[in-house]
Amino acid sequence: MTQISQPDQQFIKVSIWRGAGDKGGYETFDVPDQESQTILDLVSYIQQYIDPSLTYRFACRVGMCGSCAMMVNGVPRWTCRTHVKKITDKAGSLTIAPLRNLPVIKDLVVDMDVFFDKWVRAEAVHHPTRSIEQGVQPVSEDTAERQAANAAIECINCAVCYAACDVVASNPEYLGPAALNRAWSLVNDVRDGGREAILEAVSGTGGCHNCHSQQSCQKYCPNELNPTASIAGLKRETSKFALRNLLNPANKHNQGEPA
Amino acid sequence: MINARLYIMQRLTALIMAPLVIGHIGVMIYAVQNGLSAEEILGRTQGSYFWAIFYGTFALAVAIHAAIGLRAILHEWVRLDGMVLNLVCWAIAAGLAGLGLQAVYSVTG
């Protein structure tokens, strides 16, 4: 990116959240308006040419790594793939803030620990079924389970859905759309041996049953995934699982409090 | 706030209420044909085990269903949690069941 200083240069007013934790405020910068600029380009311009102390996160710049998500005019977006032209309001101004629903470390950088801890709490981790000697398990592309897993698999862990979810905002225990979406893809994966552990993990007080199915997660997911559909799948499977355990308690190896 | 067990209870009570609501509305439409009077209603319901079980089941399903729905609202909007949330929800369920069953008893007893 080059610094621009022609006399007829147009500028965009960009208000950026500065601060740490709960404390801070917006600071406005004039950034030269250039062709094909992304939101991440604006932020990078400010950091490189106006205020080097501006803190933000990115890596791939092509929508693969999931590290650049921010609130842009109040809406969560992957900033490296969001063109300025598509979203500036009529006044041509922009407001950029750290992702909603996560603690702010500094400026535009949020602490993602809670987000990823919830993946682990949802058992959205691989549960291996084979040792290295047994070789790779063949996966058939034709089964309904594989298709359900494939539909949910392209998640880049960007937390856009997590920021968009009102249940996350009002119920801090809620595991959230991304963790539950991954849990659903693993429930449907023949290579994963943790089906029951996952179904129990998503049946507790912060589990999938808290979702209101209003689809903010699906609306904003930059990869056009549908976590709401995955969560609906989990609600169905956990209900079957719980009823089966109720009718035949001998099946249930975990005799503890039903989650 | 809502775990699998509460979720299932809420869906099962909804399944129970659906036909009862239809039955209730059906009887209402039938009953108002000749004007609506206390005598006519009580004439149909008093001493009837059928209506006692019909509306008794309805009142209990409502108590459970509504208490679970309010549980989510109380947690998300009023931030009630833990023991307090449990107590308030049980009180709502007990209150609705008590009022409902009392009403059923007064028209069918």
Ligand code: SF4
């Ligand atoms: S559909 Fe469920 S997970 Fe998605 S935003 Fe709404 S409450 Fe959150």
Ligand code: SF4
């Ligand atoms: S589901 Fe979509 S929005 Fe949510 S973390 Fe994955 S890619 Fe991002």
Ligand code: FES
């Ligand atoms: S920088 Fe990697 S997704 Fe945006």
